[in-house]
Amino acid sequence: MKLESISVAGKDANQSGVGKKFLIISISITVLLNLSIAIWFFMNDMGRFLIK
Secondary structure, rough: HHHHHHHHHHHHHHHHHHHHHHHHHHHHHHHHHHHHHHHHHHHEEEEEEOOO
């Protein structure tokens, strides 16, 4: 019984490592995209998009 729980915990540890890398990459891509959109808004007169 203890051997099964150790092997399952080992598999979960490997999967969480991949998940953590994917989470960091996806957050960084999201931040870069949001920053580029914010810069584009500031360069192209943000007021005309927000106030109609």
